[in-house]
Amino acid sequence: MVFKENNKAIYLQIADRICDEVMTGTVEEGARIPSVREYAASLQVNANTVMRSYDHLTQEGVLFNKRGIGFFIAEDACRRITAMRHASFFNGEIQEFFRHLRLLGVSPDELKERYVKYLDEENIQ
Secondary structure (H helix, E strand, C coil), X not given: CCCCCCCCCHHXXXXXXXXXXXXXXXXXXXXXXXXXXXXXHHHCCCHHHHHHHHHHHHHCCCEEEECCCEEEEXXXXXHHXXXXXXXXXXXXXXXXXXXXHHHHCCCXXXXXXXXXXXXXXXXXX
């Protein structure tokens, strides 16, 4: 995994990766995920870093631990991740986005036009 050179801690970047895999269906709800040591080895990071990621996601209700068996994706993980990311976006990230739009002089009409074009190109609507 290539980690971003930003202010976000590596354990949070790992947690984001796991969440992305759940949201894209790469990892299914209810599935067992690799052990802390296995995942740390595959990412070439310290096992304590992965444990922090798993702990974080457990606290958020995305993962749960079956003692002696391992960590699993919660049955409602996708819904929880969506709610977490929605809150994060609207409580912080969007303000920075709006600031950039204002600084660049992007009008609401131009933004709407580009967003509609993006949705058309991605066949999302």
